[in-house]
Amino acid sequence: xxxxxxxxxxxxxxxxxxxxxxxxxxxxQIAGFCALAILTKAPRAGKVKTxxxxxxxAEEAAALNVCFLRDTASAISxxxxxxxxxxVYTPAEAGHEYDEFLPPDFKLLPQxxxxxGERLLLAAEDLLRVGFQSCCLxxxxxxxxxxxxxxxxxxVLQGQAERVVLGPTDDGGYYLIGMKHPxxxxxxxxxxxxxxxxxxxxxxxxxxxxxxxxxxxxxxxDDRAALRRLCDELLGKDDRSAPATTKFLRQIVDxxxxxxxxxx
Numbered sequence: 001x002x003x004x005x006x007x008x009x010x011x012x013x014x015x016x017x018x019x020x021x022x023x024x025x026x027x028x029q030i031a032g033f034c035a036l037a038i039l040t041k042a043p044r045a046g047k048v049k050t051x052x053x054x055x056x057x058a059e060e061a062a063a064l065n066v067c068f069l070r071d072t073a074s075a076i077s078x079x080x081x082x083x084x085x086x087x088v089y090t091p092a093e094a095g096h097e098y099d100e101f102l103p104p105d106f107k108l109l110p111q112x113x114x115x116x117g118e119r120l121l122l123a124a125e126d127l128l129r130v131g132f133q134s135c136c137l138x139x140x141x142x143x144x145x146x147x148x149x150x151x152x153x154x155x156v157l158q159g160q161a162e163r164v165v166l167g168p169t170d171d172g173g174y175y176l177i178g179m180k181h182p183x184x185x186x187x188x189x190x191x192x193x194x195x196x197x198x199x200x201x202x203x204x205x206x207x208x209x210x211x212x213x214x215x216x217x218x219x220x221x222d223d224r225a226a227l228r229r230l231c232d233e234l235l236g237k238d239d240r241s242a243p244a245t246t247k248f249l250r251q252i253v254d255x256x257x258x259x260x261x262x263x264x
Contacts, residue, residue, distance in 0.1 A: 021095065022086070022109045027131045030084055030107070034154045035127045036076040037086040039119070040069060040110070042094035051223045053108040055261050063248060066101050068221070070244040071143035073102050078147035083154045084132070088123045100153055118189040122217075125180040134158070136165065136178035141220040143242040144233070149215050153178045156213045164205045166198065167215035173197040175218055183208060231261050 041048055049061035054065065069087075076085040087098050090111040098108060109126055113119040124176055124229075127135040134157035136150070145167065157178050160192045164186060165178035172195030176185070185208050190200050207213050221230050234246045235253060252260055 002043045005199065006051065016120045020099075020104075020106070020108045020142070022107050022126070022130050031131045032082075032133050033084045034082055034155070034157050035086045035107075035132040036079060036083050036122060036138060036150055037074055037088045037109070037127055037135055038069065038138050038140050039088050040098075041090055042097050042185045043069065044094075047153050049222075052221075052227055055224060055263075060252070064245070065140065065246045067242075067244040068140055068143040072100055072138065072140065072145065073106060074199070074243075075145060075147040076138075076150055077103055077105075079150035080154055082158055083150065083182045088127075088137070090119075107130065116192045117190055118178070121182055121184060124179060128180075128182060132180060132259060136181045139175045141222050142169065142175040142218050143221070144230075145218050146216075148245045149176075149218070152215055153213075155239050161211060163211040163213055166201060168200060170217060170219040172199070173220065174201065176215065177201065179221075183210070186210075188200060213262040228262055 034181040043062045043065040045058040045062040047062070048065045049056070050058075052061045052064070054233055060155070074084055076083065085103065086109055087102055087106055088109045088111055089095065089098060092110040095108050095110065098106070111119050112122040112126070120122070124135055124139055134154075136153050138145075149167060153167070153176060156163065156165050157180060162180060164172050164183070165176065167176035169175050173193075176198065179186070183205075185204050186201060188204065190197055190204070202212050219226060219229065221227055230245070231253070234242060235250055249261075
């Protein structure tokens, strides 16, 4: 049995607006809501999106990561009255950095755990412990995910049935996993960072009798091929998808030409 997280377990919160930080104490303001929680590493140059370098510089990759977070947070903010946005972030001392680009109503929750699966499980445990009725854990690599997809996840979890919600990605993973209880089995014996993640998670859910609701599919931007695909989709048409990401990429292409992204 894992211990309950306490304020003393959350170092490095100096400089963060304290009313944004979730602690172990139940919070009446979030009771009954679904947490739409982005798992994120502080967007620092050389620490994020390293597989996009090249064609991007370390500074550009970090700036693009900020754009991804802005667009994902914007979609979450339009996901309906039953949802609340949260950033589940690492490292613990980086909380104040999110004040610059996340909406002011987003809550902050430092990540715990070592491996990826453990971090997911502990994030779910912490979010449900503080009072959320349900939670969705969301990656920070999929800025194309729509408010409608997030709204669908929330609506499913607001129902009476016990189920898990999964948003698949084209590479065999998922951009979202949602639940009402922190089922350990959903994160056990998963081959993380492989094309088997989604299928294995569906199998784990069925092994414990959980119904699986599958959301529309999107794609992660975690390598150069995916970045080119993103540019093709965003810059080749005039719509409002991922506006912060679109603006950033268009500035690069307008300034330096298509070869800046496509030729490397």
